[in-house]
Amino acid sequence: MKLLDGLGKGTIETLEYAGGITQLAGESVGFIATLRIRFGETLSQCYLLGVQSLIIVLLTSLFTGMVFSLESANQAVQYGVGSLVGGAVAYTSVRELGPMLSAVVVAGRVGAAIAAEIGAMVVTEQIEALRSMSLPPVRYLVVPRLLAMIIMLPLLAIFADVVSIVGGMWIANTYAHIGSADFISSARQTIGFPDVVKGLFKSVVFGIIIALVGAYQGLKTRGGAAGVGLATTGAVVTSIILIFVTNFIMSYMLYGTH
Amino acid sequence: MDAKPYARLDDVSLFYGDKVVLKNCTLDIVEGAITCVIGLSGAGKSTILRLLDALRKPDEGHVYIGDRDICHTPETELIEVRRKIALSFQFAALLDSLTIGENVGLPLRENTQQPEAEIRQIVEDALDSVGLAHTYDNLPSELSGGMLKRAGFARAIVTKPDLVLYDEPTTGLDPIVTHLITDMIVRLRKKLGGTAVVISHDLQSIFMMADYVAMLFEGAIIAYGTVEEIKRSPNPIVQQFLEGSEVGPIPI
């Protein structure tokens, strides 16, 4: 009985969450569609949320590209297909690693920041103050962050792609003596423009998830500093899970059927 | 005396879980007058201001601004309703990412087409009038609680709203500034001809500025009238409250 109760409650909460996110998305689209956008704020969020995430995205993708190359070069050379390493590294970087890694790293940094900032504004009545001044918090706070993520995450993913491939190339060269020219020509044979576009499309979706989940968690914060902590953790955990799930769904739909 | 109300709480009840905050509470806010709401700490005074600004909806009953029932008005239209109303928050509620000048000018910058130079002048004058000259470029974290409160006060009045809701505008301020703020509320009301609701624990200020006083006790308005009427009220709860006595019907 208890189990059923718990299950029922869980389902209701999940539906409520989904409903809340959908409503937030709808309101945001309303403001964006009617161009009621704070451009200056959007630009500064692009810097705060996007540009300032560059280093951490570069580092994580560089080392991931390197380790991936290390492992695959080892195997490939053993089986005499060293010339395929470039393709393997580029293929995974552009289609999966670049968009995913940048999104997960940014979810930890930016999703948490959005939830914490908005959550703190809720508990100090700043959100109520905005509403009382006829400034809808969604327009004032959520839309600039959402747009910033939609613009910046694909850009970060491009950097992640490039760095991961270059890192992979370097390791393949120094460790398995696969020439850069071989590496690059293999990469170019394997991936095409559509792969890049699909990868960037994923990034846009991840950006939307990070911004909306962070903002939603922030806006529904209750109860002081502890509440802000919960909102922050909730934002990171939820958005990372959603990123993994939607990534699988998108990969399946974008690449799965040939 | 029977002026038409600018706003009205009509048989309003509001709960937090099992806790009853307001129960069948009715209150008229007379147009062009200053209505002071008094009551014990935690009685629900701030909640009343939130209802009047449509920041919260009652669980039962209605809230009217003019003839409009704001409990059944969609959020998009409430944005318009709130343009004519300003709330000076109990704890200031300034945006901590903006400077004091940006905070006070925010409603003007975001909601009007006034040129920046004009807005800057209005904001500087408003800050000056609450004794906060030279704080334009300070961040809220650099000001004391009482200074923040005055900045919040300034933010509420820069738009010249029809209805101003002041939540304890003088609590925690020194006697001189208290006098200054009380005086300003009266002058502003006269100058702009607007309506005001003031929550205050400071009886001296209340007697100075109030046209009407309403006492909130256990979720409802138990006494309402002019200052003189309230002072002469036969209600023992009102008398105990005004005397600040520990003996009487109010449970402590």
Ligand SMILES: Nc1ncnc2c1ncn2[C@@H]1O[C@H](COP(=O)(O)OP(=O)(O)OP(=O)(O)O)[C@@H](O)[C@H]1O
């Ligand atoms: N989020 C909330 N959850 C539960 N109870 C709440 C919440 N907000 C307010 N309350 C309760 O509602 C009651 C009224 O609160 P309100 O802030 O309106 O009081 P107040 O009259 O303004 O008090 P004070 O003079 O101390 O400012 C309080 O008893 C408070 O405990």
Ligand SMILES: [Mg+2]
């Ligand atoms: Mg209060």
